[in-house]
Amino acid sequence: MKRIESKKNPQVKQWKKLQTKKERDKTGLFLIEGVHLVEEALKYKGNISEVLFTESFQMPHHWNLDEVEVYIVAEEVLNEIGDTETPQGVAAICRKPSIDLERTTNSVLLIDAVQDPGNLGTLIRTADAAGVDQIVIGEGTVDIYNSKVLRASQGSIFHIPISKGNLYERILQLRDSGHTIFGTSLDQAEPFQNIKHTGPFSLIVGNEGRGVQQELLSLTHQNLYIPIHGKAESLNVTVAAGILLYYLRG
Amino acid sequence: MKRIESKKNPQVKQWKKLQTKKERDKTGLFLIEGVHLVEEALKYKGNISEVLFTESFQMPHHWNLDEVEVYIVAEEVLNEIGDTETPQGVAAICRKPSIDLERTTNSVLLIDAVQDPGNLGTLIRTADAAGVDQIVIGEGTVDIYNSKVLRASQGSIFHIPISKGNLYERILQLRDSGHTIFGTSLDQAEPFQNIKHTGPFSLIVGNEGRGVQQELLSLTHQNLYIPIHGKAESLNVTVAAGILLYYLRG
Numbered sequence: 001m002k003r004i005e006s007k008k009n010p011q012v013k014q015w016k017k018l019q020t021k022k023e024r025d026k027t028g029l030f031l032i033e034g035v036h037l038v039e040e041a042l043k044y045k046g047n048i049s050e051v052l053f054t055e056s057f058q059m060p061h062h063w064n065l066d067e068v069e070v071y072i073v074a075e076e077v078l079n080e081i082g083d084t085e086t087p088q089g090v091a092a093i094c095r096k097p098s099i100d101l102e103r104t105t106n107s108v109l110l111i112d113a114v115q116d117p118g119n120l121g122t123l124i125r126t127a128d129a130a131g132v133d134q135i136v137i138g139e140g141t142v143d144i145y146n147s148k149v150l151r152a153s154q155g156s157i158f159h160i161p162i163s164k165g166n167l168y169e170r171i172l173q174l175r176d177s178g179h180t181i182f183g184t185s186l187d188q189a190e191p192f193q194n195i196k197h198t199g200p201f202s203l204i205v206g207n208e209g210r211g212v213q214q215e216l217l218s219l220t221h222q223n224l225y226i227p228i229h230g231k232a233e234s235l236n237v238t239v240a241a242g243i244l245l246y247y248l249r250g
Numbered sequence: 251m252k253r254i255e256s257k258k259n260p261q262v263k264q265w266k267k268l269q270t271k272k273e274r275d276k277t278g279l280f281l282i283e284g285v286h287l288v289e290e291a292l293k294y295k296g297n298i299s300e301v302l303f304t305e306s307f308q309m310p311h312h313w314n315l316d317e318v319e320v321y322i323v324a325e326e327v328l329n330e331i332g333d334t335e336t337p338q339g340v341a342a343i344c345r346k347p348s349i350d351l352e353r354t355t356n357s358v359l360l361i362d363a364v365q366d367p368g369n370l371g372t373l374i375r376t377a378d379a380a381g382v383d384q385i386v387i388g389e390g391t392v393d394i395y396n397s398k399v400l401r402a403s404q405g406s407i408f409h410i411p412i413s414k415g416n417l418y419e420r421i422l423q424l425r426d427s428g429h430t431i432f433g434t435s436l437d438q439a440e441p442f443q444n445i446k447h448t449g450p451f452s453l454i455v456g457n458e459g460r461g462v463q464q465e466l467l468s469l470t471h472q473n474l475y476i477p478i479h480g481k482a483e484s485l486n487v488t489v490a491a492g493i494l495l496y497y498l499r500g
């Protein structure tokens with residue numbers, strides 16, 4: 001157990017850098033804050049390299065910190081490295097998980113250029129709830145280790161394998177492995193309720209403004225839309241994903 | 251057409267006060283910002299009392315400003331009264347709509363103590379898309395004329411009658427009028443897919459942390475839950491509402 005009292009400590013400066021994607025990419029590390037996220041991360045071995053908490057933090061009895069390095073830090077240290085408005089006296093440095101892309105999947109969510117961090121986090125949480133067993137993030141999507149994404153994911157980031165990749169190639173692989181590929185689109189699409197599906201599937205959801213790229217829609221077996229019954233122009237991407245993922249899994 | 255160049259103008263101070271719920275309640279007015287919201291408000295007569303835009307704002311040709319008062323204002327005026335990070339050169343002062351509660355409804359969404367403004371706005375947008383024809387907001391829910399709620403609603407605030415009220419009494423009225431009342435809960439609830447429903451219905455969704463109040467759940471005909479297939483603890487309230495509203499309307 002180590003102690004850090006000053007926010008000028010070099011280690012603190014190092015941790016603070018994890019607020020940037022550049023540093024997260026370079027080190028393979030990211031920062032999580034708050035009781036719930038740290039609890040979720042601790043459930044799975046190897047996620048956490050360092051846990052930091054303040055002297056006054058009431059650690060839950062069931063937390064097992066055997067394999068992590070523990071720091072007792074001043075409150076100003078947590079304030080310095082994090083970005084939550086109401087810090088809960090605990091944070092952790094996590095290792096980005098490595099993903100086994102070879103394993104068989106029954107359902108995959110492909111995310112094309114979603115830009116709002118809250119939306120990305122909620123998509124991950126929704127996919128987790130709906131039993132999706134892999135998420136693939138395409139280019140132009142906000143970094144999954146951004147603190148707002150982590151917060152909105154409510155820990156689901158630790159429950160489900162998430163990889164970044166070229167969506168075009170990944171869709172071709174999923175087609176080869178027997179997945180039915182569903183896109184979301186208003187053109188040449190069917191109302192989702194018309195589709196009766198069984199078996200492995202992948203769903204592509206897209207950018208908040210322009211939807212899924214045309215290039216990817218050309219690879220799908222079927223494009224779906226959710227009928228709008230009132231006067232709204234569209235649904236939020238996380239709500240749309242929730243409706244479709246629950247419908248498709250049956 | 252009037253001009254206001256200085257943010258110290260008394261009218262500007264008056265508008266700025268609309269950032270507080272107290273002032274909105276007192277005056278029956280609220281402020282909207284950005285092209286999309288103003289466009290939606292203009293579609294329905296009587297919503298807008300004043301439109302404000304900057305000299306450089308490119309007004310869409312189809313906007314009809316016959317019945318509204320128009321102000322050309324300095325950019326600093328818009329920055330002063332609003333709270334968007336990237337103002338689009340346009341804002342408007344709107345009148346809160348009056349609601350006719352006597353009309354017949356086929357589907358009603360009742361919102362019990364939802365506290366995140368983004369969630370409330372997205373709930374309104376989702377209910378609009380799903381064809382809900384009335385929303386009732388119970389005590390403890392964030393103010394619907396809060397700027398973050400308005401933004402997340404994407405204009406749906408102007409599409410669907412929304413009233414505040416005592417949910418307990420409102421549910422009794424809806425029962426009397428022949429609605430089937432569905433609650434959302436994990437106790438004494440059925441997986442939603444087990445329910446086959448036709449006819450008028452009301453759905454109650456609740457607070458992000460503690461769900462729907464027990465007192466209200468005791469008035470329902472049937473409580474529903476959405477099965478969690480992965481390791482997430484729950485779904486976001488807007489996603490849950492989307493899944494259930496689309497399912498129940500059939």
